[in-house]
Amino acid sequence: MSDPASGEAGTPGEADSNTDSSADASADASADASADANTLADAQAKIFACDDVDALKAVEREFVGKQGVVAQLLASISKLPPEQRRGVGQQANALKQGVQEAVQNRQQTLAEARVAADRQGEGFDASLPPPRPRRGSLHPLTQVTRELEDLFQSMGYTVLDGPEIETDYYNFEALNIHADHPARDSHDTFFCEGDGHLVMRTHTSPVQIRALETLKPPLRVVVPGKVFRHESTDASHDHTFHQMEGLVVDRDISVAHLVGAMKTLLRGIFDRDLEVRLRPGYFPFVEPGFELDARCPFCQEGCRVCKRTRWIELLPCGLVHPNVLRAGGLDPDEWGGFAFGLGLSRLVMLRHNIDDVRHLLGGDVRFLEQF
Numbered sequence: 001m002s003d004p005a006s007g008e009a010g011t012p013g014e015a016d017s018n019t020d021s022s023a024d025a026s027a028d029a030s031a032d033a034s035a036d037a038n039t040l041a042d043a044q045a046k047i048f049a050c051d052d053v054d055a056l057k058a059v060e061r062e063f064v065g066k067q068g069v070v071a072q073l074l075a076s077i078s079k080l081p082p083e084q085r086r087g088v089g090q091q092a093n094a095l096k097q098g099v100q101e102a103v104q105n106r107q108q109t110l111a112e113a114r115v116a117a118d119r120q121g122e123g124f125d126a127s128l129p130p131p132r133p134r135r136g137s138l139h140p141l142t143q144v145t146r147e148l149e150d151l152f153q154s155m156g157y158t159v160l161d162g163p164e165i166e167t168d169y170y171n172f173e174a175l176n177i178h179a180d181h182p183a184r185d186s187h188d189t190f191f192c193e194g195d196g197h198l199v200m201r202t203h204t205s206p207v208q209i210r211a212l213e214t215l216k217p218p219l220r221v222v223v224p225g226k227v228f229r230h231e232s233t234d235a236s237h238d239h240t241f242h243q244m245e246g247l248v249v250d251r252d253i254s255v256a257h258l259v260g261a262m263k264t265l266l267r268g269i270f271d272r273d274l275e276v277r278l279r280p281g282y283f284p285f286v287e288p289g290f291e292l293d294a295r296c297p298f299c300q301e302g303c304r305v306c307k308r309t310r311w312i313e314l315l316p317c318g319l320v321h322p323n324v325l326r327a328g329g330l331d332p333d334e335w336g337g338f339a340f341g342l343g344l345s346r347l348v349m350l351r352h353n354i355d356d357v358r359h360l361l362g363g364d365v366r367f368l369e370q371f
Protein backbone atom coordinates (compact mmCIF):
# COMPACT_ATOMS: atom_id res chain seq x y z
CA MET A 1 0.00 0.00 0.00
CA SER A 2 1.41 3.42 -0.90
CA ASP A 3 1.88 6.05 1.72
CA PRO A 4 -0.85 8.66 1.36
CA ALA A 5 1.50 11.45 2.57
CA SER A 6 3.83 11.06 -0.41
CA GLY A 7 1.19 11.93 -2.99
CA GLU A 8 0.08 15.36 -1.88
CA ALA A 9 -0.06 16.69 -5.43
CA GLY A 10 -2.93 14.35 -6.26
CA THR A 11 -6.58 15.29 -6.13
CA PRO A 12 -9.13 14.23 -8.74
CA GLY A 13 -9.43 17.87 -9.90
CA GLU A 14 -5.73 18.16 -10.63
CA ALA A 15 -5.71 14.87 -12.46
CA ASP A 16 -8.43 16.22 -14.73
CA SER A 17 -6.53 19.42 -15.45
CA ASN A 18 -3.44 17.37 -16.32
CA THR A 19 -5.42 15.50 -18.91
CA ASP A 20 -6.89 18.69 -20.28
CA SER A 21 -3.43 20.13 -20.88
CA SER A 22 -2.48 16.78 -22.47
CA ALA A 23 0.30 16.14 -19.99
CA ASP A 24 2.22 12.91 -20.35
CA ALA A 25 0.67 9.64 -19.29
CA SER A 26 2.98 8.96 -16.37
CA ALA A 27 2.02 12.19 -14.61
CA ASP A 28 -1.59 11.18 -15.12
CA ALA A 29 -1.09 7.78 -13.61
CA SER A 30 0.71 9.09 -10.55
CA ALA A 31 -1.98 11.66 -9.94
CA ASP A 32 -4.64 8.95 -10.15
CA ALA A 33 -2.69 6.72 -7.81
CA SER A 34 -2.41 9.51 -5.26
CA ALA A 35 -6.10 10.30 -5.46
CA ASP A 36 -6.77 6.64 -4.92
CA ALA A 37 -4.36 6.53 -2.00
CA ASN A 38 -6.09 9.48 -0.38
CA THR A 39 -9.50 7.86 -0.69
CA LEU A 40 -8.12 4.59 0.57
CA ALA A 41 -6.40 6.28 3.51
CA ASP A 42 -9.68 7.98 4.28
CA ALA A 43 -11.48 4.62 4.18
CA GLN A 44 -8.85 2.96 6.32
CA ALA A 45 -9.12 5.66 8.95
CA LYS A 46 -12.91 5.27 9.05
CA ILE A 47 -12.66 1.49 9.24
CA PHE A 48 -10.12 1.65 12.04
CA ALA A 49 -12.41 3.94 14.01
CA CYS A 50 -15.25 1.38 13.99
CA ASP A 51 -15.89 -0.24 17.34
CA ASP A 52 -18.62 -2.66 16.34
CA VAL A 53 -19.72 -4.76 13.41
CA ASP A 54 -22.68 -2.57 12.45
CA ALA A 55 -20.53 0.54 12.09
CA LEU A 56 -18.03 -1.49 10.10
CA LYS A 57 -20.76 -2.67 7.74
CA ALA A 58 -21.91 0.91 7.21
CA VAL A 59 -18.40 2.03 6.22
CA GLU A 60 -18.03 -0.98 3.98
CA ARG A 61 -21.30 -0.06 2.25
CA GLU A 62 -20.15 3.54 1.85
CA PHE A 63 -17.14 2.44 -0.16
CA VAL A 64 -17.93 -0.89 -1.82
CA GLY A 65 -21.74 -0.97 -1.59
CA LYS A 66 -24.04 -0.82 -4.61
CA GLN A 67 -24.09 3.01 -4.50
CA GLY A 68 -20.62 3.28 -2.96
CA VAL A 69 -17.52 5.19 -3.98
CA VAL A 70 -16.14 2.29 -6.01
CA ALA A 71 -19.41 1.81 -7.86
CA GLN A 72 -19.53 5.52 -8.72
CA LEU A 73 -15.96 5.44 -9.96
CA LEU A 74 -16.74 2.48 -12.19
CA ALA A 75 -19.92 4.14 -13.45
CA SER A 76 -17.98 7.26 -14.39
CA ILE A 77 -15.58 5.35 -16.64
CA SER A 78 -17.82 5.37 -19.67
CA LYS A 79 -17.88 9.18 -19.66
CA LEU A 80 -14.08 9.51 -19.60
CA PRO A 81 -11.76 9.90 -22.58
CA PRO A 82 -10.39 6.47 -23.59
CA GLU A 83 -6.84 7.13 -22.38
CA GLN A 84 -8.05 7.70 -18.80
CA ARG A 85 -10.33 4.71 -18.52
CA ARG A 86 -7.68 2.17 -17.73
CA GLY A 87 -6.24 4.27 -14.92
CA VAL A 88 -9.59 4.90 -13.26
CA GLY A 89 -10.52 1.23 -13.58
CA GLN A 90 -7.33 0.21 -11.82
CA GLN A 91 -7.89 2.87 -9.19
CA ALA A 92 -11.40 1.54 -8.47
CA ASN A 93 -10.18 -2.03 -8.18
CA ALA A 94 -7.30 -1.10 -5.89
CA LEU A 95 -9.66 0.87 -3.69
CA LYS A 96 -12.13 -2.01 -3.52
CA GLN A 97 -9.43 -4.50 -2.62
CA GLY A 98 -7.86 -2.19 -0.04
CA VAL A 99 -11.19 -1.51 1.66
CA GLN A 100 -12.13 -5.21 1.75
CA GLU A 101 -8.77 -6.11 3.28
CA ALA A 102 -9.05 -3.41 5.91
CA VAL A 103 -12.62 -4.47 6.78
CA GLN A 104 -11.51 -8.06 7.16
CA ASN A 105 -8.63 -7.11 9.43
CA ARG A 106 -10.82 -4.90 11.54
CA GLN A 107 -13.43 -7.66 11.81
CA GLN A 108 -10.83 -10.06 13.10
CA THR A 109 -9.49 -7.53 15.59
CA LEU A 110 -13.01 -6.88 16.89
CA ALA A 111 -13.70 -10.63 17.20
CA GLU A 112 -10.46 -11.19 19.10
CA ALA A 113 -11.24 -8.27 21.39
CA ARG A 114 -14.67 -9.76 22.10
CA VAL A 115 -13.19 -13.14 23.02
CA ALA A 116 -10.58 -11.46 25.23
CA ALA A 117 -13.33 -9.49 26.97
CA ASP A 118 -15.37 -12.69 27.52
CA ARG A 119 -12.36 -14.34 29.08
CA GLN A 120 -12.07 -11.54 31.58
CA GLY A 121 -15.72 -11.97 32.44
CA GLU A 122 -17.07 -13.80 35.46
CA GLY A 123 -17.60 -17.56 35.33
CA PHE A 124 -15.08 -18.20 32.57
CA ASP A 125 -13.16 -21.41 33.17
CA ALA A 126 -10.52 -22.25 30.60
CA SER A 127 -10.29 -25.83 31.88
CA LEU A 128 -13.89 -26.74 30.97
CA PRO A 129 -14.33 -28.92 27.84
CA PRO A 130 -15.78 -27.09 24.84
CA PRO A 131 -19.48 -27.64 24.11
CA ARG A 132 -19.85 -30.63 21.82
CA PRO A 133 -22.20 -30.61 18.86
CA ARG A 134 -25.13 -32.99 19.37
CA ARG A 135 -24.61 -36.21 17.51
CA GLY A 136 -27.51 -37.95 15.88
CA SER A 137 -27.80 -41.67 15.28
CA LEU A 138 -28.87 -43.92 12.46
CA HIS A 139 -32.57 -44.63 12.16
CA PRO A 140 -33.38 -48.14 13.44
CA LEU A 141 -34.59 -49.05 9.94
CA THR A 142 -31.25 -47.98 8.48
CA GLN A 143 -29.41 -49.98 11.13
CA VAL A 144 -31.35 -53.18 10.37
CA THR A 145 -31.09 -52.64 6.61
CA ARG A 146 -27.31 -52.26 6.80
CA GLU A 147 -26.91 -55.30 9.05
CA LEU A 148 -28.95 -57.43 6.67
CA GLU A 149 -27.08 -56.12 3.64
CA ASP A 150 -23.82 -57.16 5.32
CA LEU A 151 -25.27 -60.55 6.20
CA PHE A 152 -26.53 -61.25 2.68
CA GLN A 153 -23.36 -59.96 1.06
CA SER A 154 -21.42 -62.44 3.20
CA MET A 155 -23.64 -65.13 1.64
CA GLY A 156 -22.79 -63.97 -1.88
CA TYR A 157 -25.84 -61.81 -2.55
CA THR A 158 -25.73 -58.54 -4.47
CA VAL A 159 -27.64 -55.56 -3.07
CA LEU A 160 -29.87 -53.93 -5.70
CA ASP A 161 -32.02 -50.84 -5.83
CA GLY A 162 -35.15 -50.18 -7.86
CA PRO A 163 -37.55 -47.34 -8.69
CA GLU A 164 -40.21 -46.46 -6.10
CA ILE A 165 -42.58 -45.43 -8.87
CA GLU A 166 -43.15 -48.45 -11.05
CA THR A 167 -45.06 -49.27 -14.18
CA ASP A 168 -48.13 -51.44 -13.87
CA TYR A 169 -46.20 -54.05 -15.85
CA TYR A 170 -43.34 -54.47 -13.38
CA ASN A 171 -45.45 -54.08 -10.25
CA PHE A 172 -48.22 -56.47 -11.32
CA GLU A 173 -48.30 -57.97 -14.83
CA ALA A 174 -44.81 -59.44 -14.97
CA LEU A 175 -45.29 -60.87 -11.48
CA ASN A 176 -48.22 -62.96 -12.65
CA ILE A 177 -50.80 -60.55 -11.18
CA HIS A 178 -52.95 -59.70 -14.19
CA ALA A 179 -55.35 -56.80 -14.41
CA ASP A 180 -58.38 -58.83 -13.33
CA HIS A 181 -56.50 -60.85 -10.70
CA PRO A 182 -58.13 -60.81 -7.24
CA ALA A 183 -54.66 -60.49 -5.64
CA ARG A 184 -54.67 -56.85 -6.77
CA ASP A 185 -57.27 -56.18 -4.09
CA SER A 186 -54.68 -56.68 -1.36
CA HIS A 187 -52.31 -54.31 -3.15
CA ASP A 188 -54.44 -51.18 -3.07
CA THR A 189 -52.00 -48.48 -4.05
CA PHE A 190 -51.52 -44.93 -5.26
CA PHE A 191 -51.84 -44.53 -8.98
CA CYS A 192 -49.91 -41.60 -10.37
CA GLU A 193 -51.73 -39.00 -12.42
CA GLY A 194 -51.13 -39.11 -16.12
CA ASP A 195 -51.30 -42.21 -18.23
CA GLY A 196 -52.54 -44.41 -15.36
CA HIS A 197 -49.79 -46.96 -15.80
CA LEU A 198 -47.50 -45.66 -13.10
CA VAL A 199 -48.00 -46.75 -9.49
CA MET A 200 -46.21 -46.25 -6.21
CA ARG A 201 -44.77 -49.75 -5.94
CA THR A 202 -46.69 -51.98 -3.55
CA HIS A 203 -43.76 -54.34 -2.93
CA THR A 204 -40.08 -54.67 -3.75
CA SER A 205 -40.84 -57.66 -6.01
CA PRO A 206 -40.78 -55.66 -9.31
CA VAL A 207 -37.00 -55.61 -8.91
CA GLN A 208 -37.09 -59.40 -9.37
CA ILE A 209 -38.07 -58.83 -12.99
CA ARG A 210 -35.59 -55.99 -13.42
CA ALA A 211 -32.83 -58.22 -12.03
CA LEU A 212 -33.76 -61.10 -14.32
CA GLU A 213 -33.75 -58.76 -17.31
CA THR A 214 -30.34 -57.28 -16.60
CA LEU A 215 -28.30 -59.93 -14.76
CA LYS A 216 -27.29 -63.31 -16.07
CA PRO A 217 -28.25 -66.32 -13.93
CA PRO A 218 -27.15 -67.84 -11.63
CA LEU A 219 -27.85 -64.84 -9.41
CA ARG A 220 -28.52 -63.94 -5.78
CA VAL A 221 -29.87 -60.51 -4.99
CA VAL A 222 -31.53 -58.64 -2.15
CA VAL A 223 -33.45 -55.40 -2.60
CA PRO A 224 -34.18 -53.25 0.43
CA GLY A 225 -36.55 -50.34 -0.06
CA LYS A 226 -39.71 -48.39 0.58
CA VAL A 227 -43.09 -49.64 -0.56
CA PHE A 228 -46.52 -48.03 -0.47
CA ARG A 229 -50.12 -49.07 0.12
CA HIS A 230 -53.32 -47.13 0.19
CA GLU A 231 -54.12 -48.07 3.81
CA SER A 232 -56.17 -46.72 6.66
CA THR A 233 -53.31 -46.42 9.10
CA ASP A 234 -53.38 -48.04 12.52
CA ALA A 235 -50.85 -49.52 14.95
CA SER A 236 -49.87 -52.25 12.52
CA HIS A 237 -50.51 -50.59 9.13
CA ASP A 238 -48.89 -47.59 7.53
CA HIS A 239 -49.09 -46.22 3.99
CA THR A 240 -45.29 -46.41 3.66
CA PHE A 241 -43.16 -49.24 4.98
CA HIS A 242 -39.91 -51.04 4.28
CA GLN A 243 -39.26 -54.44 2.77
CA MET A 244 -36.31 -56.47 1.68
CA GLU A 245 -36.83 -58.65 -1.34
CA GLY A 246 -34.64 -61.68 -1.92
CA LEU A 247 -34.22 -63.62 -5.15
CA VAL A 248 -32.01 -66.58 -5.94
CA VAL A 249 -31.98 -68.11 -9.42
CA ASP A 250 -29.96 -71.17 -10.25
CA ARG A 251 -30.31 -74.69 -11.57
CA ASP A 252 -31.94 -77.36 -9.36
CA ILE A 253 -33.20 -75.01 -6.65
CA SER A 254 -35.49 -76.65 -4.09
CA VAL A 255 -37.44 -75.69 -0.97
CA ALA A 256 -34.49 -77.03 1.07
CA HIS A 257 -32.29 -74.20 -0.28
CA LEU A 258 -34.98 -71.71 0.70
CA VAL A 259 -35.24 -73.06 4.26
CA GLY A 260 -31.45 -73.14 4.61
CA ALA A 261 -31.13 -69.50 3.54
CA MET A 262 -33.92 -68.42 5.88
CA LYS A 263 -32.32 -70.20 8.85
CA THR A 264 -29.04 -68.43 8.18
CA LEU A 265 -30.93 -65.16 7.97
CA LEU A 266 -32.61 -65.77 11.35
CA ARG A 267 -29.32 -66.71 12.97
CA GLY A 268 -27.92 -63.40 11.74
CA ILE A 269 -30.86 -61.40 13.09
CA PHE A 270 -31.41 -63.08 16.46
CA ASP A 271 -27.92 -64.44 17.11
CA ARG A 272 -29.09 -68.01 17.61
CA ASP A 273 -30.69 -70.93 15.80
CA LEU A 274 -34.46 -70.71 15.66
CA GLU A 275 -36.82 -73.46 14.63
CA VAL A 276 -38.86 -72.56 11.53
CA ARG A 277 -42.00 -73.92 9.94
CA LEU A 278 -43.62 -73.45 6.54
CA ARG A 279 -47.33 -73.01 6.07
CA PRO A 280 -48.89 -72.93 2.64
CA GLY A 281 -49.45 -69.37 1.46
CA TYR A 282 -50.72 -67.95 -1.81
CA PHE A 283 -48.71 -65.34 -3.68
CA PRO A 284 -49.17 -65.20 -7.45
CA PHE A 285 -45.46 -64.90 -8.22
CA VAL A 286 -44.35 -68.07 -6.40
CA GLU A 287 -45.36 -71.71 -6.75
CA PRO A 288 -45.44 -73.32 -4.24
CA GLY A 289 -45.79 -70.36 -1.86
CA PHE A 290 -45.29 -70.37 1.91
CA GLU A 291 -45.60 -68.32 5.03
CA LEU A 292 -42.48 -68.86 7.04
CA ASP A 293 -42.89 -68.78 10.81
CA ALA A 294 -40.10 -68.82 13.35
CA ARG A 295 -40.13 -69.86 17.00
CA CYS A 296 -40.79 -66.80 19.13
CA PRO A 297 -37.36 -65.58 20.23
CA PHE A 298 -38.83 -63.77 23.25
CA CYS A 299 -40.50 -66.54 25.24
CA GLN A 300 -40.76 -70.23 26.10
CA GLU A 301 -44.40 -70.25 27.13
CA GLY A 302 -46.07 -67.75 24.82
CA CYS A 303 -46.08 -63.98 25.09
CA ARG A 304 -47.75 -60.84 23.76
CA VAL A 305 -45.45 -60.67 20.72
CA CYS A 306 -46.31 -64.18 19.52
CA LYS A 307 -49.91 -63.82 20.68
CA ARG A 308 -49.35 -66.88 22.93
CA THR A 309 -48.77 -69.17 19.92
CA ARG A 310 -44.96 -69.43 20.35
CA TRP A 311 -44.64 -68.80 16.59
CA ILE A 312 -44.14 -65.49 14.86
CA GLU A 313 -45.12 -64.94 11.27
CA LEU A 314 -41.95 -63.78 9.62
CA LEU A 315 -42.07 -63.67 5.86
CA PRO A 316 -43.79 -64.85 2.71
CA CYS A 317 -41.60 -66.91 0.40
CA GLY A 318 -41.66 -69.64 -2.21
CA LEU A 319 -40.20 -71.01 -5.41
CA VAL A 320 -40.26 -68.54 -8.28
CA HIS A 321 -43.31 -69.05 -10.52
CA PRO A 322 -42.46 -70.22 -14.06
CA ASN A 323 -44.39 -67.24 -15.50
CA VAL A 324 -42.13 -64.85 -13.60
CA LEU A 325 -39.03 -66.59 -14.96
CA ARG A 326 -40.51 -66.34 -18.44
CA ALA A 327 -41.27 -62.63 -17.94
CA GLY A 328 -37.60 -62.21 -17.05
CA GLY A 329 -36.57 -63.98 -20.25
CA LEU A 330 -35.54 -67.31 -18.68
CA ASP A 331 -36.57 -70.85 -19.57
CA PRO A 332 -38.32 -72.37 -16.51
CA ASP A 333 -37.28 -75.86 -17.63
CA GLU A 334 -33.65 -74.84 -17.28
CA TRP A 335 -33.75 -72.39 -14.36
CA GLY A 336 -35.46 -72.34 -10.98
CA GLY A 337 -35.27 -70.14 -7.95
CA PHE A 338 -36.69 -68.98 -4.67
CA ALA A 339 -37.84 -65.59 -3.48
CA PHE A 340 -38.77 -64.05 -0.16
CA GLY A 341 -40.08 -60.73 1.08
CA LEU A 342 -38.82 -59.68 4.46
CA GLY A 343 -40.80 -56.98 6.24
CA LEU A 344 -38.08 -54.67 7.53
CA SER A 345 -40.49 -52.43 9.40
CA ARG A 346 -41.95 -55.45 11.14
CA LEU A 347 -38.49 -56.76 11.97
CA VAL A 348 -37.47 -53.46 13.55
CA MET A 349 -40.68 -53.50 15.61
CA LEU A 350 -39.96 -57.03 16.76
CA ARG A 351 -36.39 -56.28 17.66
CA HIS A 352 -37.10 -53.14 19.67
CA ASN A 353 -40.52 -54.15 20.96
CA ILE A 354 -42.18 -51.17 19.24
CA ASP A 355 -45.95 -51.32 19.52
CA ASP A 356 -46.97 -48.93 16.75
CA VAL A 357 -45.59 -48.96 13.20
CA ARG A 358 -46.41 -45.26 12.79
CA HIS A 359 -43.58 -44.36 15.17
CA LEU A 360 -41.05 -45.47 12.55
CA LEU A 361 -41.74 -42.73 10.02
CA GLY A 362 -43.41 -40.28 12.38
CA GLY A 363 -40.27 -38.18 12.68
CA ASP A 364 -40.72 -37.67 16.43
CA VAL A 365 -37.29 -36.95 17.87
CA ARG A 366 -38.27 -38.33 21.31
CA PHE A 367 -38.77 -41.70 19.61
CA LEU A 368 -35.68 -41.52 17.42
CA GLU A 369 -33.38 -40.47 20.26
CA GLN A 370 -33.76 -43.91 21.79
CA PHE A 371 -31.68 -45.62 19.11
Ligand SMILES: [Zn+2]
Pocket residue numbers: 296297298299300302303304305306307308310
Ligand atom coordinates in the same frame (compact mmCIF):
# COMPACT_ATOMS: atom_id res chain seq x y z
ZN1 LIG B 1 -43.50 -65.28 22.40
